[in-house]
Amino acid sequence: MQVNRRSFLMGSAGVAAGLAFGAGSSVPAFAEDAKLRAMWWGSNDRAKRTLDVAKLYESKNAGVSIVGESLSGDGYWTKLSTQMAGRAIADVFQLEPGTISDYSKRGACLALDEFVPSTLKVDSFGKDMLKLTTVDGKLYGVGLGLNSFALFFDQTAFEKAGIPVPTADLTWDEYAKLAVELTKAGGKDNYWGGPYGGALRLRLRRLAAPARQKPLCRWQARLQCG
Numbered sequence: 001m002q003v004n005r006r007s008f009l010m011g012s013a014g015v016a017a018g019l020a021f022g023a024g025s026s027v028p029a030f031a032e033d034a035k036l037r038a039m040w041w042g043s044n045d046r047a048k049r050t051l052d053v054a055k056l057y058e059s060k061n062a063g064v065s066i067v068g069e070s071l072s073g074d075g076y077w078t079k080l081s082t083q084m085a086g087r088a089i090a091d092v093f094q095l096e097p098g099t100i101s102d103y104s105k106r107g108a109c110l111a112l113d114e115f116v117p118s119t120l121k122v123d124s125f126g127k128d129m130l131k132l133t134t135v136d137g138k139l140y141g142v143g144l145g146l147n148s149f150a151l152f153f154d155q156t157a158f159e160k161a162g163i164p165v166p167t168a169d170l171t172w173d174e175y176a177k178l179a180v181e182l183t184k185a186g187g188k189d190n191y192w193g194g195p196y197g198g199a200l201r202l203r204l205r206r207l208a209a210p211a212r213q214k215p216l217c218r219w220q221a222r223l224q225c226g
Helices: 005-010 044-060 074-085 097-105 127-131 155-161 172-186 198-205
Strands: 034-041 064-071
Touching: 034 044, 034 074, 044 064, 064 074, 155 172
Parallel strands: 034 064
Antiparallel strands: none
16 A cells, blocks of 8 residues: 555644655555654764664654755755656655745645644744745745844944944845945945845845835844955
């Protein structure tokens, strides 16, 4: 007997919270030697902790085994995209806020809403946490955790440019304009008025949406120059 991931979730407590569930192939029957493939990126420490959680799950669910694979760097994304193209993607895999939208819209992820709260208990994660893995109103994963973000600014650079230092109510639109002003004021090559990478890059891409114009009151609103 073969069951897909939807049937597996209905009959289990879910596995590897924090990773997205794939929506492609099938897995063996849950009650008879079920096996799930899980893939993630990160350090050896993350791999060890993830495998420890998998072993704990296996100990509480007889007949279920989890085969884990950890990769680092660009190798992870290359393998994940190759697996998706070949419809052989892992059953459970790690994504980030910027990629879960892309993968879910391309049909690689399984929407989890029908399993909440009967199978997946996600209330303790908080609404803001769940928003990071919600796409078009549907939940496609549960966050592994949150990073702490901080922006730093060079007060001397602001003074030289004659630009007022940022305040805690700075919006993302204002930040983008401020970064341009500082870059121009620098007057030299390879000098940037603000960083443009990671989560910040994703945030700036969404400036066109008015709803994204939220103040940074909960952050240390500081900008980095140079």
